[in-house]
Amino acid sequence: MLGTLVNTGAVVAGSAVGLAAGARLPERIKMILMQALGLATVAIGLRMALEAHQVLLATSCLLLGGVTGEWLRIEQRLDRLAEALRRILRSDSSRFVEGFVTASLLYLTGAMTIVGSIQDGTLGDPSVLLVKSLLDGVASVTLASSLGVGVMFSALPVLLVQGSITLLAAQLAFLSQPAVLDAIDATGGLLILGIGINLLDIGRIHIGNLLPALLYAIGGALLFS
Secondary structure, three states: HHHHHHHHHHHHHHHHHHHHOOOOOOHHHHHHHHHHHHHHHHHHHHHHHOOOHHHHHHHHHHHHHHHHHHHHOHHHHHHHHHHHHHHHHHOOOOOHHHHHHHHHHHHHHOOHHHHHHHHHHHHHOOHHHHHHHHHHEEEEEEHHHHHOOHHHHHHHHHHHEEEEEEHOOOOOOOHHHHHHHHHHHHHHHHHHHHHHHHHOOOOOOHHHHOOHHHHHHHHHHHHHO
């Protein structure tokens, strides 16, 4: 669990720095920081998607995942969860929900989450999650400075999801198969690309409703590999 605990702490610490800095930064600085992070996110998503071999599978899974997510109304449920959390905390942040959902999706969409958690749980090797912690911590500074305190509370999904995978690592070791990781990279890369587009305010893609694509990608990779 060391990797997950460090990752959770990095998100909280990075968010705290971002919140402190955000109060002092002019709006134009916040905007350029978000644009820079958006461009970097787009680049990461494109690299993941283009380097993977399961692009056709990822496309099919994205379509199936979108239909499933819209039917289950996943993003709306995430928004309601974030809004309930905002009310419990009595936060007056107007962008709490956006910050919570955006950061949670960014930190948990990708193969590093799965690979790092399984390695930490089965081998006691937190190295992948420690690298991820550094990336997430830096992203938290920029996100929190613009989107507010909701970003800090995305540490909760990080702790719950990565912690659960780590504790169940022996049963989930099949997720570290090369074919499965390739499918996760291809599909996750497209999702991260969508997050980057949202950060750049080019359009509004309902990434939450596309999350089932990752499950379809895992199933498809296991079925066809």
